[in-house]
Amino acid sequence: MFDFINRKREFQTLQESFLEHVLRYHGCLSYLIQGRQGAGKTRLIHEFIDSIESDKRLASQIPKFRRRIHVIEYECKKELSTPYQAFVEISKQIQEQQQTFRILKQLGMLAIAFLPIHDIIEDFLKLGNAINSGETEEAIRAKETRLFTKYLRTLKSRSERVPLIIFLKNVQWIDDYSLELLHTLIDTDKSMWGMIILEYDDVGSANPNLNSILNRLIEKQRLFRLTLRSMQKGFEIDMLESRFGAQLFTTTEFEHIYTISEGSPGILAVLAEDWIRKGWIKQEGDQWSKIEGFENKIKAPHQKLLDLLITLLQDGVISPRERILINNFAEEWGIGADVVSRMTDMLLKAQQLGYTVDRRVHSGAISKDAFLAYDKNMNRFLVEYVSDIEDFKREIVPREVKHPHLLGTRDIKLFQNGALIISDYLEGKTLKEVKIEEYDSHIKNTLKTAAQIAEGLAELHRNNLVHGHLRPEAIIVAKEGDVRLTGLDAMQFKRSDYSDDMDTYTLSYCSPEHITQEKLDTRSDIFSFGILLYEMLTGELPFQGKSRGELKQAIRFDPIPPFEHLKARIPLDVQNLILTCLQKDPERRYQNAGQLLRHLEELLFRTKEFDHKAKDRTLDKEKASHTPLLSSRKKRLLIPAFASVVSLTAVLLLLYFFVYKDKQSLDVIDTVIIKDLNIEQTTEEAGRLTPDMLKYLIVDDLMQSSDLVVLEEEEFNYLYTSKSVPRLLINGAIQFKGVGYNISIDMQHEDGRHEKNTLDFVDPSALLTSEVSDLTSHILAILDIAEKKKSTFTTSWDAFESFYRGEKAWNLLEPTVAEQHYTQALDIDPEFVLAKLRLAGVLQFRGSTTRAQQLVQSIQPRLGELSYVDSLKAEALTARLTGELRREIDLLRTIYNRFPTRKEAPYEVAEAYYAICDIKNAIDFYKKVLDLDKEFARAHNHLAYCYSHLGEHSLALEHFKKYVELDSTANAFDSLGDGYFAAGLLDSAVWAKEQGIRLDPKLTYLYGTLCYIKLRQGQFQQAQKLAKDYIALSPEQQGQASGYFRLALVEYSRRHFQTALDLALQGKNIFDSKNIVTRDHGLHWLLGLLYLKSDRLDEARRELTEMQALIDSNHVTATNYRRGIYKYAAHLRACLAARQGDLNDVLDVLKEFDGPIKDKIKDHGSPFDLSFFNTHFGELLMAPPFNRHQLSRERLLKALEYNSNYAMAHYYLWQLSRQTGADDAGQQALNRIQELWRNADPEARKIYGIPNETAG
Secondary structure (H helix, E strand, C coil), rough: CCCCCCHHHHHHHHHHHHHHHHHCCCCCCEEEEEECCCCCHHHHHHHHHHHHHCCHHHHHHCCCCCHHHHEEEEEEECCCCCHHHHHHHHHHHHHHHHHHHHHEEEEEEEECCCCCHHHHHHHHHHHHHHHHHCCHHHHHHHCCCHHHHHHHHHHHCCCCCCCCEEECCCCHHCCHHHHHHHHHHHHCCCCCCCEEEEEEEEECCCCCCCCHHHHHHHCCCCCCCECCCCCCCHHHHHHHHHHHCCCCCCCHHHHHCCCCCCHHHHHHHHHHHHHHHCEEEEEEEEEEEEECCHHHHHCHHHHHHHHHHHHCCCCCCHHHHHHHHHHHHHHHHHCCCHHHHHHHHHHHHHCCCCCCEEEEECCCCCCEEEEEECCCCCEEEEEEEECCCCCCCCCCCCCCCCCEEEEEEEEEEECEEEEEEEEEEEEEEEEEHHCCCCHHHHHHHHHHHHHHHHHHHHHHHHHCCCCCCHHHEEEEEEECCCCEEEEHHHHHCCCCCCCHHCCCCCCCCCCHHCCCCCCCCHHHHHHHHHHHHHHHHHCCCCCCCCCCCHHHHHHHHHCCCHHEEEEECCCHHHHHHHHHHCCCCHHCCCHHHHHHHHHHHHHHCHHCCCCCCCCCCCCCEEEEEEEECCCCCHHHEEEEEEEECCECCCCCCCEEEECCHHHCCCEEEEEEEEEEEEEEEHHHHHHCCCHHHEEEEEEEEHHHHCEEEEECCHHHHCCCCCCCCEEEEEEEEEEECCEEEEEEEEEEEECCCHHHHHHHHCCHHHHHHHHHHHHHCCCHHHHHCCCCCCCCCCHHHHEEEEEEHHHHHHHHCHHHHHHHHHHHHHHCCCCHHHHHHHHHHHHHHHHHHHHHHHHHHHHHHHHCCHHHHHHHHHHHHHHCCCCCCCHHHHHHHHHHHHHCHHHHHHHHHHHHHHCCCCCCHHHHHHHHHHHHCCHHHHHHHHHHHHHHHCHHHHHHHHHHHHHHHHHHCCHHHHHHHHHHHHCCCCHHHHHHCCCCCCHCCHHHHHHHHHHHHHHHHHHHHHHHHHHHHHHHHHHHHHHHHHHHHHHHHHHHHCCCCCHHHHHHHHHHHCCCCCCCCCCCCCHHHHHHHHHHHHHHHHHHHHHHHHHHHHHHHHHCCCCEEEEEEEEHHHHHHHHHHHHCCCCCHHHCCCHHCHHHHHHCCCCCCCCCCCHHHHHHHHHHHCCCCCHHHHHHHHHHHHHHHHHHCHHHHHHHHHHHHHHHHHHHHHHHHHHHHHHCCCCCCCHHHHHHHHCCCCCC
């Protein structure tokens, strides 16, 4: 046996993930371990499982863990298996382990409740027989759901005290039915405590659904992938010497051994055992020996062919007899005729040029093979042979470019059907063979390698050359770490249809324009470089596809996947660099490698400042919930092809809270579960009533008529143990019989009794007037709950349909669509009170506060018609609109205290805290929401904003991306754009905002924030146009005033101060509310700054006085903070103090920004964050009368600490360096501002005196 485990990094990844996600958060972690056969997957997994008992960090936390008891291992078989075979075998192992438990219990070592696992095994077998006997799929699905519910309870109980490890080997052969259950098991929250490990061989799968299911789970971050790639050279020495000793094999033999092992320890183990079996290696006593000719026997087939051809070509020709001999050997070695022909041509042509080919060394930069060759003086060269080039240019010459990071091209010779390229030879590995083992220095080492590649590429670009074939094989890494790029202008060898000839691997490194066969320039190399760097950092390619066609589409159109899904924690600056390289539009990339190199060098200079403290992406705290089985097969059951049946599994749990009861003390819960409502018929009327509509009506009616709280199924599981049962379980069916509707209801009580009821009506509006009300009364009577009042909704079904569409849109945070539908509902029924309340909330969200106030005022006399919860919400909305923000929090906390398990309740409280910038409390309540429902999109959205405000951009972007994943609306992309904006990833921010505009061109705030982004990029003209679009799209005066603020800000940045003043005054004249909530405080602040620019200090003080009056009258302080007005007033006060030379007053303001309001500065999509204010404080301190250069520098560095890509901070650092004579620092700052403003208007560069970049 071989004693080796060279997967140290992967082993550490598994240990750390287990420690973090399983032991720390008591959750279930799922891993896919993927790689070719022989890659060492099983050995790695076994080593990891063994370490759970042997590693003190792990064993100390679960001292009762025993491998023989708590690890279940099953190997899926390729042969046709019976349905659910994997789960049957897993269950059998659990049953066997219980025998061990019984023995231990008899010895007094354990006290457990034994599980009915035998019954579960029997149920699985019966279900398999039902499938084979042709039972209907609906019946099978129902049985499967019940069985799996029981199975989940078993797993939860089995892993209650000690985590359970389920290890499925060769999961590529899993049966279809087990796959669906496995999918649900992994996708179910709190399915068990422990870990699920899937081992997958890259040999293809017999199950066509497997890859799509695995990829979907990976995208949802339910499953994590760990790919075992070929190992680097040297592993074969460690492995073989551990068994055969250090003297048996020669260096040359080790090179052959690595080649034939393909970097796989498993393959090498099989080969070594085969050598022993064949007698090529023998053991005599303690010594090993090998037979004569061992080296020749183990050579790779291609090397054997090469050796044979070299021998036969010594006379320069191959006779017919020799050709027959070559072909026979090639057939024996498994080598095709095309390879024989190509290698023969290559050797003949090399001989004609005076070179002797020795051996293949690696894949070529532009060919399949690169060979080591010698000239007559025994100098070493690299030879590549390109065949079939009759359509190439006929005049190809080596364009020698000398540089330390380029391999020189010595000669290029064209022949009738090919070309021979002779290059300098460097002893080393291709980049593909290099593997960075130590993660702690991974980022730094990768950037060092990337910088050397960029240096060589920059030299090519300076000489007007395009590499055109940048991939790992084109880069050689010497033993000393020196990196060389093949200096060949490979585009000389490019045919117009070149990409059509590429294999998928080579295509993976191509740019979009390469694929579309456009003329390539330096920017194509930049795209390929971005792919290389992404792969070096993450171990994955950014664009993937199952076929060449899919891969081409991905490269041309797909965004790169989130870095958070991958193994590496990539600093935001590096992410930004890669995103810039991988822009689809060449104009938005670095224009040449010189620009790229400058950015890389700056990142290397600041490597020590990288945020290595960035938190790992962690799983949310696991909560007990139950996810219904949903799989491709079941979806086909739910929606049959003939489309005549629409089925629903909707779960309502209704909980009565007259007096709060301890959740653990209840067994029978005052709860109703409404399950399996089937709607049958295909008439046009059928589409007017959906199961979700019926669910909504029942829930709302119960809420208005009593003190019931509506819970989803996962909320119920969160509150109660599996011992708890509902009072009622309702099944039913809704039928459309042409002239009317019939709803049959079956109520099952907790004692098993059944009670049947029917509802008959002609028009669905009857549900609004009587039918639902009658059903509600009956449910309340069963639960013995008093009916407080009859609910009031609307009597118009048309109004309800519009309202319901609005509810769905608002839940998705699509304000434009929601407003349209709520308005339409009120057009049909102007007295629809709940529609008025919802519309008021949407309008307040969109900034239309005047209309929102009018609607809320009209609701006040009719609050009694609303449910208790909705009436409190109406009062809370009124408080927000009038600036009584603490009262709003008190009202919403009243709702939360009464109904703590309704996810909307903590969400509304979090929103209220967020409105006053109480970020800590907001985060706490958003997390409460996600504890109840981890896929509540809106909670991810504003939790992301909270982290963004704190400067935790990686964590913020994680939640923003989750929001987009759950809810790909215009608002979601707007939020993602805000996240990128705050992090300084401006190109990505622009992309996200443009996506939002594409989805909803009327969403005004998209234009407003995009205006700010363009302004920060120095693109003043585009910013001006967007501000005008914002004004045109704003229906109310408040929005138009905000638009004029943006226009004035653009002119302020252009230093057109009088124009800016006129625009700001125009905005103030349009809308100058005395309400602290509706007023645009930015106009007062900007007017104050503009008055200071023209030495009109009295007017500036007047603006500050107005702001201060509002602050005082509304009791706004640093602790009772109102976003906007407080920070603007403080900054304007500092500017006035600076004008008067009062340093102490300025420093007092700085203390506020560093202390009480530090975490409250940032606003949705606003540029006025910590980076902005610290930059402009730095500007104040560096200028007369203070000239406090050190204080100024500290402020500017604080700005960059929050956002390292903040252009103006770099600008003032450059200015500061010019004042202090710090030339090196000044040049770095200048380089950075040039890079960040690479697409800035010429006007912007001229205004700020920023010189153009040096050519190249």
